[in-house]
Amino acid sequence: MSKPVVAIVGRPNVGKSTLFNVLAGEMISIVKDTPGVTRDRIYADVDWLDREFTLIDTGGIEPDSRDIILSQMREQAQIAIDTADVIIFITDVKQGLVDSDSKVADMLRRSGKPVVLVVNKVDNFDKYMADVYEFYNLGIGDPIPISAASRLGLGDMLDAVIAHFPESDGTEEDDDRPRVAIVGKPNVGKSSIINRLLGENRVIVSDIAGTTRDAIDTEIVHNGKEYVFIDTAGLRRKNKIKEELERYSIIRTVSAVERADVVLMVIDATEGVTEQDAKIAGIAHERGKGVIIVVNKWDAIEKNDKTMREYEAKIRQVLSYMPYAEIMYVSAMTGQRLPKLYDMIDMVIENQTLRIATGVLNEIMTEAVAMQQPPSDKGKRLKLYYITQVAVKPPTFVIFVNDKELMHFSYTRYLENKIREAFGFRGTSLKFFIRERKEKDQ
Structure with missing residues (x-):
């Protein structure tokens, strides 16, 4: 099942990046074992209530004059319409409803894509609710008040976003x-x-x-x-x-x-x-x-x-x-x-869809460990207890060890090479998760 794509669209300075960064959380940090991949913060993985999606920030260069702002927003809206399954349209309660908001809302409405209308900077719900209602005039559904900076209202917003995801009824699986x-x-x-x-x-x-x-x-x-x-x-x-x-x-x-x-x-x-x-x-x-x-x-x-x-x-x-x-x-x-x-x-x-029997994997691991001793630190040596494959697309393995800190990236890479020597896995990456098991759990 492919992950839904959610795009954020909105005028400059309404808080697109703040919202993006809050939702992306600390997950932005670049995958450490991927040298050469510079991550422009354009997309991030987010999960909410067991639903995962890819969040995209359509922003880009923030223009300064009014007409450029509108053409830029149209451009961003078009990118979102072209690529996203759900669009978060973000507005600003302090600036109120602006002409370019209405023009972009028209575009989003005509596209027929699901849109979640968000009113940002509502850091006091009682005080601003009347101003939030003004955004009903956009005609793209109920405005959801949030404050990205204070992390208020994000749960309601995410509920609304995932409500638009297709139910996994298995049709795509077939x-x-x-x-x-x-x-x-x-x-x-x-x-x-x-x-x-x-x-x-x-x-x-x-x-x-x-x-x-x-x-x-x-x-x-x-x-x-x-x-x-x-x-x-x-x-x-x-x-x-x-x-x-x-x-x-x-x-x-x-x-x-x-x-x-x-x-x-x-x-x-x-x-x-x-x-x-x-x-x-x-x-x-x-x-x-x-x-x-x-x-x-x-x-x-x-x-x-x-x-x-x-x-x-x-x-x-x-x-x-x-x-x-x-x-x-x-x-x-x-x-x-x-x-x-x-x-x-x-x-x-x-x-990508190859599954390897657990017994066979453990034989390969035992042999690999015998050939090259696991690393140790301050007298404590890494022990590998057990390996099993938990998923495909890509093939994903969990290795149980006595101490995660001792499992260096290079040793994981060594095991990956041994598994590839045995089964090839040409053309696909392999994922490894390291889990700790205390000695007494054995």
């Missing part, structure tokens, strides 16, 4: 078609790859200026098996500030990756692998998805017998946090090697 997101920087050939796989130009329609849409899902049947491709190519935004464009593409990527099983990370062979590629691939890594790095425009590269090896070394270096990712060299223009993508996708999904 859809076992592989879902593949195609991500990467603009102009690396994402649409061309889909068009080539489709054998027709079906994705191109989306290039008409001003068309708004969710990331288009394209169903492709190959050898009698259906695949769903989620394309983030989306709108070409002309004359936008670079930072905004980048933010926009990251938001698009997060929401596409969230819905996919496997992510095709497309890199332009003529440009080589860049920092922004590392950022985008990092999203798929953090989300525990299967990853295939697709080097496109390979036909345009002058080659000798070392080219591919050198190229791979460079990719592995920049994307050092995902050594498990598969790499393919293709050309959307000539169609070279594209049909092989399907076999690769099938293999990665098989690895």
